[in-house]
Amino acid sequence: MRHLKYAASATALTLGLASTGLAQDVSKDAILENYADIAAAEYGDSLATAKALQAAVETLIAEPSADTLQAAKEAWLSARVPYQQTEVFRFGNAIVDDWEGKVNAWPLDEGLIDYVDSSYGGPTDENEFAALNVIANPTFTLSGEEVDATEITPELISDTLHEADGIEANVASGYHAIEFLLWGQDLYGHEAGNGDRAYTDYLQGDDCTGGNCDRRAAYLKAATDLLVSDLEWIVTQWEDGGEARTSLTANPDAGISAMLTGMGSLSYGEQAGERMRLGLMLNDPEEEHDCFSDNTHNSHYYDGLGIQNVYLGEYKSVDGTEISGPSLSDLVAATDPDLDAELKLKLAETMRALAQIKASAEAGFAYDQMLERGNVAGEMLVMGGVNGLIAQTKTIERVVSALGLDQIEFEGSDSLDNPSAVFQ
Amino acid sequence: MRLIAACFALVFTAVPTFAYDIDRIIDEHVLPGFGRLAANAEVLDQRAQEDCSATSPGLREAYNDAFDSWVRISHLRFGPTETGDRAFALAFWPDTKGFTPRELTTLIEARDPAADSEEDFSHVSIAGRGFYALEFLLYDPQFMDAEPEEYRCKLLQAVARDISATAQAILDDWQNGYADLLRNAGENDIYRSEEEAVRAFFGSVVSGLQFTSDTRLGRPLGSFERPRPNRAEARRSNRSARNVLLSLEGTRDLVRLLADGAPNVEAELDTAYDRALDRLAGLEDPTFAGVGDVQGRFEVEILQQNIDRIRELLGASLAPILGVGAGFNALDGD
Numbered sequence: 044m045r046h047l048k049y050a051a052s053a054t055a056l057t058l059g060l061a062s063t064g065l066a067q068d069v070s071k072d073a074i075l076e077n078y079a080d081i082a083a084a085e086y087g088d089s090l091a092t093a094k095a096l097q098a099a100v101e102t103l104i105a106e107p108s109a110d111t112l113q114a115a116k117e118a119w120l121s122a123r124v125p126y127q128q129t130e131v132f133r134f135g136n137a138i139v140d141d142w143e144g145k146v147n148a149w150p151l152d153e154g155l156i157d158y159v160d161s162s163y164g165g166p167t168d169e170n171e172f173a174a175l176n177v178i179a180n181p182t183f184t185l186s187g188e189e190v191d192a193t194e195i196t197p198e199l200i201s202d203t204l205h206e207a208d209g210i211e212a213n214v215a216s217g218y219h220a221i222e223f224l225l226w227g228q229d230l231y232g233h234e235a236g237n238g239d240r241a242y243t244d245y246l247q248g249d250d251c252t253g254g255n256c257d258r259r260a261a262y263l264k265a266a267t268d269l270l271v272s273d274l275e276w277i278v279t280q281w282e283d284g285g286e287a288r289t290s291l292t293a294n295p296d297a298g299i300s301a302m303l304t305g306m307g308s309l310s311y312g313e314q315a316g317e318r319m320r321l322g323l324m325l326n327d328p329e330e331e332h333d334c335f336s337d338n339t340h341n342s343h344y345y346d347g348l349g350i351q352n353v354y355l356g357e358y359k360s361v362d363g364t365e366i367s368g369p370s371l372s373d374l375v376a377a378t379d380p381d382l383d384a385e386l387k388l389k390l391a392e393t394m395r396a397l398a399q400i401k402a403s404a405e406a407g408f409a410y411d412q413m414l415e416r417g418n419v420a421g422e423m424l425v426m427g428g429v430n431g432l433i434a435q436t437k438t439i440e441r442v443v444s445a446l447g448l449d450q451i452e453f454e455g456s457d458s459l460d461n462p463s464a465v466f467q
Numbered sequence: 468m469r470l471i472a473a474c475f476a477l478v479f480t481a482v483p484t485f486a487y488d489i490d491r492i493i494d495e496h497v498l499p500g501f502g503r504l505a506a507n508a509e510v511l512d513q514r515a516q517e518d519c520s521a522t523s524p525g526l527r528e529a530y531n532d533a534f535d536s537w538v539r540i541s542h543l544r545f546g547p548t549e550t551g552d553r554a555f556a557l558a559f560w561p562d563t564k565g566f567t568p569r570e571l572t573t574l575i576e577a578r579d580p581a582a583d584s585e586e587d588f589s590h591v592s593i594a595g596r597g598f599y600a601l602e603f604l605l606y607d608p609q610f611m612d613a614e615p616e617e618y619r620c621k622l623l624q625a626v627a628r629d630i631s632a633t634a635q636a637i638l639d640d641w642q643n644g645y646a647d648l649l650r651n652a653g654e655n656d657i658y659r660s661e662e663e664a665v666r667a668f669f670g671s672v673v674s675g676l677q678f679t680s681d682t683r684l685g686r687p688l689g690s691f692e693r694p695r696p697n698r699a700e701a702r703r704s705n706r707s708a709r710n711v712l713l714s715l716e717g718t719r720d721l722v723r724l725l726a727d728g729a730p731n732v733e734a735e736l737d738t739a740y741d742r743a744l745d746r747l748a749g750l751e752d753p754t755f756a757g758v759g760d761v762q763g764r765f766e767v768e769i770l771q772q773n774i775d776r777i778r779e780l781l782g783a784s785l786a787p788i789l790g791v792g793a794g795f796n797a798l799d800g801d
Contacts, residue, residue, distance in 0.1 A: 449786070
C-alpha cells in the first residue's frame with residue numbers, strides 16, 4: 044500500500060480553499076474575542092469568589108468556631124467552581140501557563156507548611172523540605188540560606204517558600220495550600236472521609252490545638268490574600284489591551300490553534316492521563332486532585348465543562364448571566380458539519396461520564412474509594428471519564444487537521460519563519 | 468499564515484516525489500519490535516522461575532534484553548499499549564514521589580497474596596509492576612535481600628510473569644486486528660484516512676524524543692544550581708545512557724521509514740541523529756552522574772540540544788512533507 048502524496052496534497056489544497064472561502068462567514072477574530080471575553084468572565088468570577096473566601100477566612104481567624112470554619116470551607120468549594128473552568132486556558136496561552144502554578148500547583152508535600160501525621164514520613168530523596176513545617180519554625184535554613192519567617196507574608200510565601208529548593212512539590216501558595224490549612228490531611232486512605240482539621244487549630248491562647256495557632260492564622264491569611272492578588276493580575280491580562288488578549292488575537296490562525304491546543308492538552312495529557320488514569324493505576328488516594336477536601340469529582344467535572352465552554356463559545360457566570368458568541372463550533376460547522384456534530388457529541392458524552400462520577404461521589408461513594416485496588420465499579424466510573432476525554436481528543440485532532448492548523452504547532456521552527464528552508 | 472499554508476500545498480502538488488508506506492512501517496518496525504519484546508519478556512519470565520536470586524547472571528541478562536526491546540519501541544504509545552494500563556504497567560517512570568519502593572515495601576510487608584496469581588497481580592498498582600519495579604528487586608540493596616526470602620522470590624517471579632503477559636497481550640492485539648486498522652486506514656472509524664495513520668506514527672516519534680530530552684535527560688540535569696543525578700532513569704542497573712541510546716535508535720528506525728522517498732529530508736535527519744549518537748558515545752557516563760560538575764553537565768546539555776535539533780527537524784522538514792501535525796500526547800500536561 045505504497046502511497047504517493049498526490050491524493051493527499053490535492054485534498055489539502057481543496058480543503059485549504061474551502062476553508063478560506065467559508066471562513067469569511069465565521070470571523071476568526073470574533074471567535075477569539077468571544078473566547079477572551081469568556082476567559083475574562085471566568086477569571087472575574089474566580090476573583091469574586093476568592094474575595095468571598097478571603098472574607099470568610101478573616102471571620103474564621105477573628106472568631107474561630109466550627110461554624111466559621113465550615114463557612115470558609117464552603118467559600119473555598121464555591122471558589123473552585125469558576126476556577127476549574129479556566130484550566131482550559133492554560134495550555135496554548137503561555138502567559139496563563141507561566142502563572143497558574145502560583146494558584147493551582149498540585150500535588151504538594153504539605154508537611155512543608157504545617158504539622159502532619161507521623162505516617163507522612165520526613166524528608167525524602169526527592170524533597171528534603173517535605174516536612175519543613177514553616178508554621179512551627181520561624182527560622183530555618185533553605186538551600187544553604189538562613190530564612191527569617193517570623194512574619195508570614197504573601198511575599199515570603201511567593202518569593203521564598205513556593206517551589207523552595209526548586210522542587211515543584213513544595214507548594215506554598217494557591218488553592219491547594221489553602222485547602223490543606225482549612226481541611227488538614229486526609230488520613231482516611233481509601234475510606235470515605237476528608238481531612239478533619241478542627242477549628243481549634245485557629246484558637247489563640249491556651250486552647251490552641253496543633254501548636255502555633257497564631258502563625259497558622261497568619262499563614263492562612265497571607266495565602267488567601269496572595270491568591271486574591273494573583274487572580275487580580277490574571278483578570279487584567281484578559282481585559283481589553285491585556286497581554287493575554289492581545290497576544291491571542293495578534294494572529295487569528297495561531298489564536299484558533301491555541302484554543303484547540305488548550306482543549307486537547309487538558310483533555311488528554313493532563314486530565315485523562317496525569318489526574319485521572321494515573322491515580323487509578325497507582326491506586327493511591329493521595330493522587331486525587333483535591334485530596335484534602337475530597338472535592339476531586341468537582342474538580343474533574345468543571346475542568347470538563349471548561350473545555351466544552353470553549354468549543355461552544357458559552358459560559359454561565361456564577362450569577363447566571365450567560366456569555367455567548369461566535370464559537371469554534373460555528374467555524375467547524377462551516378467547514379465540516381459532521382465533524383462539528385461529532386465533537387459536540389463527544390464533549391456531551393464526556394460531561395455525562397464526569398457527571399456520573401460527581402453524582403456517585405455526592406451520593407457517598409467517595410473518589411478515594413473509587414481508586415482502591417479491586418474496586419471494579421469505581422474503576423469503571425473513572426475510566427468512563429478517561430475514555431470520554433481520550434475520545435474527544437481524537438476528534439479535536441481531526442478538527443485541527445480539518446481547519447488546516449496542523450503545522451501551527453511548530454510555529455517558530457524553520458518551516459514557518461522561512462518556508463523555503465524546508466526545501467533546501 | 469494562510470498564504471504560507473497555501474504555498475506549501477501548491478509546492479507539494481507540484482513535487483509529488485514523496486511516499487510513505489504504512490505496510491512497511493508495520494512489517495519492519497512495529498511487529499518485529501513488539502515480537503522481540505514478547506519473546507524477550509518470555510525468556511525473562513522463564514529465567515525468573517528457574518532462578519530468582521537477584522544476582523543471577525542469566526536473570527539479569529534476560530532483564531536487560533527485555534528492557535532493551537521495550538525501550539526501542541516505547542515511543543509507540545497508541546492502540547494496544549494504551550489498552551487497560553499496559554504501557555504504564557510495563558514502565559512506570561518517572562516516579563516523582565517514590566511510589567515504586569513504597570509499593571514494593573507494602574507488598575512485601577503484607578506478604579500480599581496478589582503475587583500468587585497472574586490475574587490478581589494485574590490489579591496491583593503500576594508502581595509495583597514492570598521494568599522499573601523489577602530493577603529495584605534486582606539491583607537495589609534494600610530489595611535484593613529483602614526478607615522473607617520466600618516472598619521476595621515469589622514477588623520477583625510475579626513481576627516477571629506479569630511483564631511477559633503484558634508484552635504478549637500487546638503483541639496479540641497488534642497481530643490480531645490493530646495492524647489491519649492502520650493498513651486499511653480510510654476504511655475504518657479509528658483511522659479515517661491515511662493522514663490519521665501516519666499522524667499516529669509521526670506523533671509517536673515526536674513524543675518519544677520529547678520524553679528522552681525532557682525527562683530522561685532533563686530530570687537528572689535539574690537546574691544549574693541544583694543538578695539531580697539521583698533522578699537519572701534506571702541508574703541502579705546502569706541503564707540511563709543506554710535507554711537514551713535505544714530511544715534514539717528506535718525512533719530513528721521509524722523516522723527513516725517515514726522519510727523514505729524523500730532523500731534530502733532523510734539525509735538531514737540522519738545527520739542530526741548521527742550527531743546525537745556520536746555525542747552520546749563520547750559521553751562515557753552511563754548514569755549521567757557527571758551532571759553535578761560543570762564539564763559533565765555541559766556535555767549532557769549538548770546531547771540534549773542535539774536531540775532537540777532532531778525534534779526541530781521533525782517539525783520543520785518531515786511534518787510538512789507528511790502533511791500532518793504531531794497531535795496531542797501524554798506529555799502535554801505539566
